[in-house]
Amino acid sequence: PDAVAVVFEGQSLSYAEFDARVNRLARYLVSVGVGPESLVALAMRRSVDLVVGMYAVVAAGGAYVPLDPDHPVERNGHILGTAAPVCVLSTAGDGVVLPGEFDVVLIDELDVSGFSDAPVLDVDRVAPLRGSNAAYVIFTSGSTGKPKGVAVSHEAIVNQMAWMQGQYVLTGSDVYLQKTATTFDVSLWGFFLPLAVGARLVVATHDGHRDPGYLASVIADQGVTVTDFVPTMLSVFAGAVSAELLGSLRDVFVIGEALPAQAVRDFGVVSGARVHNLYGPTEAAVSITFADVTGAVDGGVVSIGVPQWNSQVFVLDSRLRPVPVGVAGELYLSGVQ
Template sequence: APGERELVLGGWNATGCVVPGVSLVGLFEERVGCVPDAVAVVFGSVVLSYGEFGVRVRRLARLLMGLGVGPESLVGVAVGRSVELVVGIYAVLEAGGGYVPVDVDQPVERVEYVLGVAAPVLVLSTSVDRVGLPGSVVVVELDVVDVSGFSGEPISDGERLGVLRGENPAYVMFTSGSTGRPKGVVVSHAGIVNRLLWMQGEYGLGSDDVVLLKTPVTFDVSVWELFWPLLVGARLVVAEPGGHRDPAYLVDVIVGNGVTTAHFVPSMLAVFTAEPAVARCVSVRRVFASGEALSASVASRMRGLVPGVRVHNLYGPTEASVDVTFHEVTDADVVGVPIGVPVWNTQVFVLDGWLRPVPVGVVGELYVGGVQLARGYRGRVDLTADRFVANPFGCGSRLYRTGDRVRWLSGGELEYVGRVDFQVKLRGQRVELGEIEAVLLRYGGVAQAVVVLRGGSGGEFVVGYVVPECGVVVEGLAVVEWVAGVLPGYMVPSVVVVLDELPVTVNGKLDRKALPEP
């Protein structure tokens, strides 16, 4: 209907907001000048004020500039989670470059591929971390290099190799590709600044706030953990390497540092909330979840464990500056948790296969437009053209095709249904695996659920995997029988496997390939 079309294309996408044309560097320097004596970064016993941190960043940046780093150039960062990591990333940006996080624990072949595509001017590392790097790259060892001879004063655009502009890359994040080769997503300063200033406008971090950096820097959630606190005068607490996988350690670091703001991938939030000591985390005010579908039971458990904590469900692809929609969990979210409404200067469209908007309540593919769209994939013009398409609703602009299936809810929020690739044909019927997962989560005592298709050449069958809530016994056969009373026969899992925990990747996301055979 015409009225509904206007609503889904215009009314629910009225997100215009004036954002100053600044870079991450400008925002950070402004804060250093305002609160030089406030604590900026904490890592174990190491504490740096804004002034001290700023001096370290600028000195290293001047070294990098002398080595040819400036706007449009890239620098690899292969450093374990530490103060050096944070200083290194900020210094790359201060010099005008974009940073490329590199995980040296990954196979050598993958590291070589990432560096080959990114073609960085050099790689920041340490004498320990550089072991996993190919010998062909120029490496600056942060634990060895002496930058004391460089000035720690603010750097002007005149000093840089070029003027730093909003369209210049802030970072290149490599994500897994369907071809098996990682894709380097190039995100600009303008895109990530919009994302961070929206976050500050929406959630109002204050100088008394403490943000935990625990996400691996190869995962884009780390971007807001790294930059949001230091753009507003708050404190950044850096978790130990590997600490993001240890609930007991996380409780200790949260309690010991008075952390107020933290992010969890839903899989890890389920593990974290099973830790009884989480009730000690009374300083926590905001918990953000993204990267996977957030179950209502896990969100509810977090809200029940820490009085007053607010749980926020965020959604977004790396190709659109981390997050593009948001929703605060409420008591009304009992069956599922919506992914919410679009952030500033961002449009979200639910379209059919012919790029036409679908009615409210009908499932379609999510397309994203606006200032947060990435420039594209580094060195992959073909892939960029395939995923970033012309916007049929806006002259000269682009949309990113997410591959996610969603629907509009009547109140103007989006509900996540599943991946386009997780929609399968089974015995001639179209089956949405995410729909089966949602039903499994409604079974009493189930904390997490995953559904996959097993078998092949006509003999495919659905397998469910569930993780019970702490202290609850769940029988797989009983779950199958219960689901048979809720879903059509062709959608009922042939078997439900009960696991102690779901396998996760290094980023804390569900690792479907590691699920055991039934």
């Protein structure tokens, strides 16, 4: 209970403090009607409050919808109009401007002291929570340019997290640096995986993910062992930092774009951490294939590897027939995710 759970810019919460804040806020959300298949928007920049709000929505049985306060008002308005959330969680410091009439709850000013800090159970929720219920809804650009919501179930994301832990085995001594925007589903690894195993979650400052020097200093100061990158940023990071700051790193997850082999080689010059290439669209609960690509990599493009637990991938032709090895086709995904 006394172990540090979340760290952000000098602030820290122990597991006991974090659980108490989450449970009280979750019970407040239940009291205003949040439950399975209802949505709650998160209009917050990275902070301790963001993590508390995210967990509270899920504990109440609802699904969270992340908004970037710095995105255009029109985009956020379209998302809110489509999602029709029960309420929008934010903080006074975020100064979020939203179009239309929405119930905005400033959780840093909300008095939840009258609510119990005991874990929220099905008996406390407006309805029982099932694996098939939505856990989060992330809006992607879509082929028309208008954001389209992708709802992901609890059973899908739980499979992803269970596979991650089974494959990479984080422990209470690990420290995960979370620096990915909440509007990108990769953020779920950092927000949920470390706290599920008693590790420490270090949340990067706003825009910190764009600053290699800042990231390297946080890795050194906090003893970060695990983090994630998009390939483009991995290349930039590798070319801008020195090896002595990265000694604690053990595993780096890379996802979001095709991973160039040169990026892996460049990173290997400054860090001995293992590099894992993962692939998956938003619809497939973060990632669905994986490959350990640590060390020297031949050629220009890195493989996306093989399927994860309870998942299958098929390369098919236009008639949905499997193609021979070496023949181009389209990738089809199936399974719990």
